[in-house]
Amino acid sequence: MLYAPIVIIAIFSFTESKVLGNWTGFSTELYTSLFSGGVNNSLIDAIKNTFIIAFVAATVSTLLGTVAAIGINDLRYRKRRVVNFVNNIPILNPDIITGISLFLLFITLGITQGYTTVILAHITFCTPYVVLSVMPRLTQMNPNIYEAALDLGATPMQAMRRVIIPEIRPGMISGFILAFTLSIDDFAVTIFTNGTDGLETLSTYIYADARKGGLTPELRALSTIILVAVLVLLIVVNYRSHRQAKRAAEMEQQLSNKKLLRR
């Protein structure tokens, strides 16, 4: 039942019909047209924008969030509680509130909305998840290791690079992947911060498209590709060598947990 709508999309990605639900014979036309530039430029632009924004936002969030997590972990109890509380606000807030509040911020500061504002907005709701993925690694770490490094003559910077970073790397990686997928998936925050210059991501493109009445048929092909890619990724992750599989499954579960937390 959960899969019925998705199966329909996948099936109808193999027919040329303009309207979803109307079978006009088997064809791979949608796939060829998706890759040979048969679709209009605005869709290609939207796909490009989506990935550029997701990449930049995820990278910045990972750096900002990791540095922040290291700092927060060292704060005293009361301050740490306050910072963690504020960090949780974007996670608990509905997207529409986050979107509107940032919209008002940019309006008030007089910043023209476009690429920069969308990326800033995405960093705002992605970084808390990075902090949450890195934090457990830090709290589980034995604090004496860092002290030992300092006692053995390492500078704080060396101790950071050689001791702390390797320890928290898995958290950083899962944080990055999570931020990336959240950014790609986002609709509500983007629509309030993308301005009037027609900056579209995949989500806002689909929304505008659907409001006009019909979905660009090529999007069915694109969705199917994304689904298959994710499926293959999950299967590969599941069937890798034992230790790695275990670790990957752990990460995958963390990812799914947080993916579920969202929205």
Place this chain on the structure above:
Amino acid sequence: MRNLVKFFSRRRSWSLPYVLFMAVFIVMPLVLIMLYAFQTKDGGFSLDNFERFINQPEAANTFIYSIGIALITTIICLLLGYPAAYILSRLKPSTASLVVMLFILPMWINVLVRTLATVALFDFLTLPLGEGALIFGMVYNFLPFMIYPIYNVLQKMDHSLIEAAEDLGATPRQVFGRVVFPLSMPGIVSGVMMVFMPTISTFAIAELLTMNNIKLFGTTIQENINNGMWHYGAALSLIMLVIIGITTLFTDSSEEGTNEGLL
């Protein structure tokens, strides 16, 4: 300069950049929502926006209607999700993790595409779009959020408690009513919250599923913001924030209650 180097060699100072970032992009925007909500177009404090909300039957009705839809969605999700989670928790761990993965997989597809697929499914079965489609679509989108937390709690539950109850002569019904169900309360509470909060704030999903015939509160907020009625839109957002705040407080206290019950 030396002071600066010394300052940043202390790890707790590393939280500073993110604290500043949060002040600007999380705290300030929320303060702005409040400021805008209590202002008219020409500035100056006023309660006009809230008066307008109460006096304008349309917005207030949409608000009550949205809460109703969110409640119905939450109840259906609970009725469907609890048995599903219960069955899942009885499966072998390897099978269960596979099924959980299958539940989560659709979440990787863009929400809007999934929603459009639901529209296509209704078209395909020649069912009318409207309230029924809206509730189906919401349940479809948010059911995993209900199943997952309940499943998590049930899975971690200490099975010796069930055996103890059985040994002491409880019937299966009593075991469920007196032991399993009360113990799964935290999962139910977080599931209810994770379904209720996003359903009350959705906007695009409702628009697509009802051909724009039924308006939810989220849509009203979005329309006001888009039409330049920022102050009124901010007031409506603040009302939504208050509802969400109340829900969070309510679930927090009930969660404490269940924890106390455990002791």
